Amino acid sequence: MKEKILIIDDEVNICTSLVLALKTKYEVMIVDNASDGLFCFQADHFSVCLMDLNVDSRNEMELIKEIKEIDDKVIIIIMTAYSSVSDSMEAIKNGAYTYLIKPLDIQELFLVIKRALKYRYLDERVEYLSQKLEEKNTYHGIIGKSPQMQDVFQMIEKVKNLTTSVLVTGKSGTGKELAARALHYSSGRKQYHFEDVNCAAIPESLLEEELFGHKKGSFTGAIANKMGRFEYADNGTIFLDEIGDMSLSLQAKLLRVLQQREVTPIGSNITKKLNIRVIAATNKDLKKMVEEGSFRSDLYFRLKVIEIKMPELKAHRQDIPLLCSHFIHHYNQQQGKNVQYLTKEAEKILMTYHFPGNIRELSNILEYAMIMCDGKIIKMGDLPEEVQAVNNKGFTVNRIFKEDLSGLTLKEAEKKIILQALEENQWNRRVTAKKLGISDKGLRNKITEYELVKTKKVGK
Missing domain, CATH: 1.10.8.60 (Helicase, Ruva Protein; domain 3)
Known part of the structure; x- marks a missing residue:
């Protein structure tokens, strides 16, 4: 199948010559205005677009951007007169591949198109291989080929179809929610609800109602029955994020739900049996909280039947x-x-x-x-x-100077580091910025912010 080329130019003689030259190797279409050109991209797929910068009154740079919004892979080659070379350079900045000077050299045009298509193929190949590599090292949305992440994947595989409670631990930003979702969507419960409840984001007075629901008339404002998140997740999974922020009184009620596998809405005497998987997560040290009395030991052990530890990056x-x-x-x-x-x-x-x-x-x-x-x-x-601000040895600036920074605020420490570096480099800003690993502009801004001045050394 021939590659398709669209020519956007209002000079009939040039378009005719181009079609005659290119049709032996490519499928060629011509239009004489920008609006028709955009319509062609919306209706069909083209590998290359040959465009005259002065095709009509439309803003050429906007036209390039609009074409790229429709198909960001298309190769745009600008055809221009000598007087418009500066505009051609601007077009390249906005997404064009290159430009050719009119009158066109047909052999040069064939060569440029050939190179452009090869570039496009390599670009698509790199993207394809990158996606395949990511897929190979992705487990239900979690990415990682390291032994630490492979251990996480293996643990999830082992317990995914059990009803056992799971506690996911790790620092903020390590992917605890992703692990919980992977547990659910890799299991036989995936066709049912995954209910995500952030225990730290809901006020204590509302969290019980959110989890267990209420009966109509059980309190002022309860104008209808409300199903709780536990009941809504029946046959599926409920994920209790930031479990360490739950109050002791609510912990006791949660413990009963986990033990009895049933829930009683607020204001009701009727219990409802549940078939549910409970996953909890925290970035806190629950064991230490148990020792301090801020977390129930019985709930801790009920939740921590299986623990999945998410490693720091x-x-x-x-x-x-x-x-x-x-x-x-x-x-x-x-x-x-x-x-x-x-x-x-x-x-x-x-x-x-x-x-x-x-x-x-x-x-x-x-x-x-x-x-x-x-x-x-x-x-x-x-x-x-x-x-x-990370040096070539892999240490941050703060780490290099840590013995001199104890007791200082972050701003005080930064000021001291920058001043010390400036003095060591005789206030050569370019050298200092390079050593600190920041831009020259960044260093100038910091000097102004901290009002740093070069001190005069007093001779003996």
Whole structure:
């Protein structure tokens, strides 16, 4: 099947010549205005678009963007006169592949089209292989090829079809909810409800009603019966996130539900039997809370029949490139961009960053970097400044100076670090910025913010 080429140009002689030259190898269609060109893209698929910048009164840059919104894979080649070369460069910034000077050299045109199609094929191949690699290392939405994540996958596989309660533990941002969802959607309960309840986000006075429901007239405002989340999840799974924030009184009622496998709505004397899987999660140390008396020991042991520990991102750094590829693909779709990958320098910085916010923080970093990124490649300068402040040895600036920073606030510590670095480099800002791993502009802003000035050394 021949590749399709659309020509958008209002010069009849040029279009006729191009069709005669290209039709031996390609399927060619011509239109003489931008509106018809857009309609063609909406109605059909084209591999290449040859476009004259002055086809009509429409804004050419907007036309390129609109075409790319319809098909971001299409190769746009600009045809232009010498006087419009600057506009052609602007078109390339907005998504065009390259430009050719009129009158066109047919041999050069064939060569450019051939290279463009090869580029498109390689681009699609890279995307396809990246998706396949991600699929291979993805378990029901959780990404990871590291031994730590493979252990998590194996544990989920072992217990997915049991009715046993599961406690998912780990720091914030490690993917506890993803693990709970993987448990549900890999099990025989997947056709039933997965009810997600954040115990920390609902006021204590409302949480009991949310979980167990109420009977009409049981209190002021109860104008109708309300089904609780436990009953709604019957035959499925209920996920109690941030279980460590639940009050002791409500813990006692939850314990009874887990023991009896039945629920009694507020204001009712009728119990309802449940066939339900309970998964709880927390970033708190429940064992310590039991010792302190802020969490019931009987509920703790009832929940912790099986424990799945989600590792911190710094414990499975080898998964960072996979996760980056996943987030780039996700934000490309969300933001309508076509970012391909990170430079080796940017990836190296991420591989050495300490990620206090774990995978959630990595996601936020990639979203920020893609907003800052002007092209298809994320560079180190596109990353947030706190991430850039990682030196080549893999230590953050704060770690390097930690022996000098005890007792200081974050701002005081940062001020001291920057001043010390400036003095060590004789106030050479470019060298200092490079050593600190931040941009020149970032350093200038910090000098202004902290009102740093060069001190004069008094001679002996």
